Amino acid sequence: MSAPLARVPGGIHASVRHDSAAGHVSGSALYLDDIPNVPGSLEAALVLSPHAHARIKAIDLTAALAAPGVVAAILAKDIPGKNDIGPIRPDEPLLPTDMVEYDGQPVAAIAAGTLDQARAAAKLVRVDYEPLAPVLSLDEAIEREQFVAPPQIMTRGDVDAALKTAAHRLSGEFNCGGQDHFYLEGQIAIATPGEGREMHVFSSTQHPTEIQHGVAHLLGIPFNAVTCEVRRMGGGFGGKESQATMIAGIAAVLAWKTRRPVKLRLPRDDDMRATGKRHPFLIRYEVSFDDGGLIDGLDLMLAANGGNVADHTPAVLTRALCHSDNCYWLPNLRFRGYACKTNIVSNTAFRGYGGPQGMFAIETIIEMIARHLSTSPEAVRERNFYGIGRNDVTPYGMKVEDNIIARVLEELDRNVDLARWREEIVAFNRQSTIIKKGLATMPVKFGISFNRPALNQAGALVHVYTDGSVTLNHGGTEMGQGLFIKVAQVVAEAFQIDIDNIRITATTTAKVPNTSPTAASSGSDLNGMAALNAAERIKARMTDVAAEQFNIPAGEIVFQQNRVYAGNRSMSFAELAALSWEKRVSLSATGYYRTPKIHWDFATNSGRPFYYFTYGAAAAEVAIDTLTGESRVLRAELVQDCGQSLNPAIDLGQIEGAFVQGMGWLTTEELFWDEKGRLRTHGPSTYKIPGSRDAPPVFNARILPDAPNREETVFRSKAVGEPPLMLALSVWLAIRDAISSLSDYRLAAKLDAPATPERVLEAVDEIRARAAGSGSAI
Amino acid sequence: MNEMCDISLTVNGERVSERVEARKSLVDFLRDDLTLTGSHVGCEHGVCGACTVRVNGEIVRGCLMLAVQCDGASVETIEGVSDSGEIADLQEAFQKRNALQCGFCTPGMLLTAQDLLSNDQTPSRDHIREHISGNYCRCTGYHAIVDAVESVAQARKGSRK
Numbered sequence: 001m002s003a004p005l006a007r008v009p010g011g012i013h014a015s016v017r018h019d020s021a022a023g024h025v026s027g028s029a030l031y032l033d034d035i036p037n038v039p040g041s042l043e044a045a046l047v048l049s050p051h052a053h054a055r056i057k058a059i060d061l062t063a064a065l066a067a068p069g070v071v072a073a074i075l076a077k078d079i080p081g082k083n084d085i086g087p088i089r090p091d092e093p094l095l096p097t098d099m100v101e102y103d104g105q106p107v108a109a110i111a112a113g114t115l116d117q118a119r120a121a122a123k124l125v126r127v128d129y130e131p132l133a134p135v136l137s138l139d140e141a142i143e144r145e146q147f148v149a150p151p152q153i154m155t156r157g158d159v160d161a162a163l164k165t166a167a168h169r170l171s172g173e174f175n176c177g178g179q180d181h182f183y184l185e186g187q188i189a190i191a192t193p194g195e196g197r198e199m200h201v202f203s204s205t206q207h208p209t210e211i212q213h214g215v216a217h218l219l220g221i222p223f224n225a226v227t228c229e230v231r232r233m234g235g236g237f238g239g240k241e242s243q244a245t246m247i248a249g250i251a252a253v254l255a256w257k258t259r260r261p262v263k264l265r266l267p268r269d270d271d272m273r274a275t276g277k278r279h280p281f282l283i284r285y286e287v288s289f290d291d292g293g294l295i296d297g298l299d300l301m302l303a304a305n306g307g308n309v310a311d312h313t314p315a316v317l318t319r320a321l322c323h324s325d326n327c328y329w330l331p332n333l334r335f336r337g338y339a340c341k342t343n344i345v346s347n348t349a350f351r352g353y354g355g356p357q358g359m360f361a362i363e364t365i366i367e368m369i370a371r372h373l374s375t376s377p378e379a380v381r382e383r384n385f386y387g388i389g390r391n392d393v394t395p396y397g398m399k400v401e402d403n404i405i406a407r408v409l410e411e412l413d414r415n416v417d418l419a420r421w422r423e424e425i426v427a428f429n430r431q432s433t434i435i436k437k438g439l440a441t442m443p444v445k446f447g448i449s450f451n452r453p454a455l456n457q458a459g460a461l462v463h464v465y466t467d468g469s470v471t472l473n474h475g476g477t478e479m480g481q482g483l484f485i486k487v488a489q490v491v492a493e494a495f496q497i498d499i500d501n502i503r504i505t506a507t508t509t510a511k512v513p514n515t516s517p518t519a520a521s522s523g524s525d526l527n528g529m530a531a532l533n534a535a536e537r538i539k540a541r542m543t544d545v546a547a548e549q550f551n552i553p554a555g556e557i558v559f560q561q562n563r564v565y566a567g568n569r570s571m572s573f574a575e576l577a578a579l580s581w582e583k584r585v586s587l588s589a590t591g592y593y594r595t596p597k598i599h600w601d602f603a604t605n606s607g608r609p610f611y612y613f614t615y616g617a618a619a620a621e622v623a624i625d626t627l628t629g630e631s632r633v634l635r636a637e638l639v640q641d642c643g644q645s646l647n648p649a650i651d652l653g654q655i656e657g658a659f660v661q662g663m664g665w666l667t668t669e670e671l672f673w674d675e676k677g678r679l680r681t682h683g684p685s686t687y688k689i690p691g692s693r694d695a696p697p698v699f700n701a702r703i704l705p706d707a708p709n710r711e712e713t714v715f716r717s718k719a720v721g722e723p724p725l726m727l728a729l730s731v732w733l734a735i736r737d738a739i740s741s742l743s744d745y746r747l748a749a750k751l752d753a754p755a756t757p758e759r760v761l762e763a764v765d766e767i768r769a770r771a772a773g774s775g776s777a778i
Numbered sequence: 779m780n781e782m783c784d785i786s787l788t789v790n791g792e793r794v795s796e797r798v799e800a801r802k803s804l805v806d807f808l809r810d811d812l813t814l815t816g817s818h819v820g821c822e823h824g825v826c827g828a829c830t831v832r833v834n835g836e837i838v839r840g841c842l843m844l845a846v847q848c849d850g851a852s853v854e855t856i857e858g859v860s861d862s863g864e865i866a867d868l869q870e871a872f873q874k875r876n877a878l879q880c881g882f883c884t885p886g887m888l889l890t891a892q893d894l895l896s897n898d899q900t901p902s903r904d905h906i907r908e909h910i911s912g913n914y915c916r917c918t919g920y921h922a923i924v925d926a927v928e929s930v931a932q933a934r935k936g937s938r939k
Contacts, residue, residue, distance in 0.1 A: 015876075017873050017874070017876070018873075018876065018878065018879070018881075020881060021872070021873040021876075021878060021881075022873065023881070024872075024878045024881030024884045024885075025860075025868075025869035025872050025873060025878065025881075025884055025885075025888060026816065026856065026857070026860040026869065026885075027814075027815070027816015027817070027855070027856035027857055027860065027884075027885040028816065028857075028860075029881050030815070031815075031818070031882065033809075033815075033818075033819065034809075034815035036813065116799075116801075181916075182914075182916055183880070183882075183916060184818070184820045184826060184828055184880065184882035184883050184914065184915075184916055185818070185820070185880070185882045186820075232880070232881075233880060234818070234880045234881070234882030235879075235880040235882060235916050235917060236880075237916070267822055268820070268821040268822055268823070479880055480878075480879035480880025480881060480882075480917050481879060481917075482879070649876045650876065652876070652922075653876045653879055653917070653918055653922060656918060656919035656921045656922065657879060657916075657917045657918045657919040658919075659919060660918075660919030660920065660921075661916065661919070683821060683823055683825070684821050684823070684825035684826055684914065685823060685825055689914060689916060690919075690920075691911045691912075691914060691920075692906075692907045692908075692910045692911045692913070692915075692920040692923070692924065693907050693908060693911045695907070695919055695920040695921055695924075697903065697904070697907070699919075699921045701921075
């Protein structure tokens with residue numbers, strides 16, 4: 001019998017269940033806090049600064065050390081190696097020596113027999129501070145030129161001339177807020193000293209290699225003495241990239257000092273005060289355009305609130321600048337990016353990584369142009385879209401070769417009939433005096449690959465055992481996004497074996513070294529290719545064994561559905577594995593991948609940072625209450641390009657989840673720092689992430705059909721983790737649309753994000769006053 | 779502060795007698811003393827719902843209730859309702875519809891969904907959204923969860939006919 005044509009169950013492009021689904025629904029999937037403590041383990045707690053900026057005059061540990069159960073306390077001086085955990089620039093002490101730079105900064109840590117003992121003792125640490133004036137506003141940081149990294153600039157054409165000569169010119173400024181990741185599982189690490197100088201760290205981290213490096217630097221030991229391991233996180237979203245190092249580092253220093261295992265799990269309030277968030281941005285712009293809305297010149301300033309240290313801010317800013325074009329050709333431009341230093345927590349990676357803020361800027365500007373010209377944002381966008389074969393070069397010099405935004409928008413329109421929907425909204429608003437509805441669309445083009453070329457590499461390790469079972473390991477981490485199952489599908493496809501035969505193992509620096517963070521949506525692209533490479537190497541060796549066994553050319557051996565065929569003869573995959581061992585052929589391989597075509601010049605902010613772009617579009621309908629400022633999303637329709645999706649069910653989950661998370665950023669999630677720089681929204685009782693009633697009651701997310709990636713990605717799929725978050729800008733624009741309806745769509749709302757009820761109410765009153773002043777009927 | 783109390787209760791159908799600190803929360807007791815780690819600690823102030831368990835048939839926040847308050851009570855956790863098969867259909871629907879990602883909220887969400895379906899056999903989507911609104915999920919956007927709960931409600935209704 002020759003090879004059948006049926007597909008292997010659990011191969012690529014199939015909606016295979018999440019590999020941990022059964023464990024998740026039964027509560028048996030283990031998170032770090034579920035691992036039983038080994039005897040002698042200690043629990044840790046942090047002492048946090050109550051000041052945004054202060055000199056440390058003295059720290060008295062006497063009372064804390066005398067408290068019940070306390071075994072050790074650490075300060076900066078107890079760090080045996082280098083006191084720095086900065087991921088990009090060396091400016092971030094694990095614990096401060098003489099100065100605190102934000103409210104919530106850890107200044108000391110306690111290890112005790114129980115968690116209650118550690119937390120109680122932490123309250124007994126006496127720190128004598130001399131408070132200093134904090135810098136809290138972006139305006140002040142810009143004025144003082146207080147930056148965590150040098151300003152960045154992108155230019156093209158003659159923007160000054162363009163701004164002078166155009167028919168219309170607008171200028172102004174607006175803001176978007178930050179966002180707490182609010183991963184349901186808070187930050188946690190368990191450090192266990194081993195023989196000699198070895199240190200093993202379980203960390204809830206998206207970047208085990210950074211934990212390895214951070215711990216090694218802190219302890220003054222080589223990288224090979226530190227092993228970092230993570231099986232799963234209870235959510236990450238970028239918040240467990242650099243931020244996990246602080247937690248693992250403190251646990252490791254305590255473990256080093258006590259020679260006992262130490263677990264550090266932050267209570268939610270400490271987590272929200274001590275660890276970084278999405279960057280708030282201040283945006284200033286001057287834009288010129290013709291009567292039809294064609295943009296001639298754009299002078300744009302993006303100021304990111306980096307917090308007290310550099311962390312990821314320079315890279316987030318670069319990505320923000322690289323997405324301030326979104327889908328539009330801008331002939332004359334000057335983009336300036338400022339990485340502002342302020343006395344708040346260090347802002348960091350968060351799903352989208354500057355992309356959302358860049359698109360927030362350009363799309364809000366486009367909406368303002370539309371109101372100015374009494375036309376629709378869609379009409380303005382239409383005039384400015386990148387061309388095909390012309391007007392297709394981004395501000396950073398990359399040609400847009402894969403532009404399918406027109407197709408994506410057509411697909412959206414075919415699903416929803418936007419013209420009719422718009423008529424319904426306008427008709428509703430005519431008869432409704434208090435509740436006003438808004439409708440808006442949002443196109444997205446998002447660049448895939450880390451901006452820094454070096455990060456675009458990955459490794460994998462695959463073993464085939466003599467019973468035909470396979471273990472799979474790679475450098476990517478699982479935070480719920482479904483990376484592990486997708487990569488397993490790739491390996492199942494390569495070997496043509498049932499996915500149940502593949503065991504997915506925890507990410508560890510001991511198996512695959514020198515990994516990149518699981519970030520930038522790149523997890524499947526990079527690790528899928530590395531695993532495929534490993535599987536193909538083993539498969540090639542097994543193919544030779546089969547060819548020799550059946551005495552036919554290797555090219556005629558076919559792996560299909562758990563069997564290996566040579567014409568009408570065959571053996572099982574397991575039999576071939578056993579035979580390969582018998583013939584002394586290795587059944588283990590490492591795999592490696594590096595993304596082709598990409599390059600980037602940091603000096604000029606130009607190059608081809610992205611292997612490809614992914615596209616999406618959304619339409620959202622909202623209602624606002626003009627008496628209270630409350631808003632509701634009533635309906636959302638999404639189309640997302642996933643290339644040839646590796647797993648449509650998993651990808652759909654990413655699209656829906658990212659959209660609702662993006663909604664939260666733009667509507668309810670308000671980080672409020674008081675005049676002393678204290679975060680006042682540091683728990684879910686005051687910081688409101690979307691709940692089930694906030695999700696759109698009518699919610700249709702679709703994957704763009706028949707859209708294989710034109711680049712040679714893993715089975716022509718595309719990355720999906722971040723891009724759909726920006727589709728939520730449709731909600732932001734729809735709220736603006738609802739407010740604008742109060743001026744008969746002639747004026748743009750004065751509104752910052754998040755569009756909380758307070759801000760919406762202010763914007764409603766403001767636009768009414770302005771419309772009345774200009775003689776408009778409301 | 780460290781006063782100890784003796785408590786006797788039923789956990790997942792088994793009699794349990796333990797000596798616990800008076801200030802220990804129910805979820806810490808379940809996790810630390812009984813190694814029932816399927817109930818998760820998310821926010822520790824009663825908002826996120828990850829620690830949801832059932833006490834005498836009612837869903838409660840395991841972080842807001844003290845272990846000593848459960849003296850004499852019947853406590854059920856995700857492990858118990860998994861073993862009994864009570865929510866097997868909900869568990870299957872959550873897996874099938876991909877109504878979970880990181881999974882941290884899932885046990886609490888399932889217990890809350892079962893609480894709804896025990897009291898309302900034909901909930902509307904609005905009612906489902908309302909009932910699970912005290913359980914946060916940061917990953918899915920809830921749509922798949924509502925779909926999964928709705929499909930189980932319909933299937934249970936069908937099987938009752």
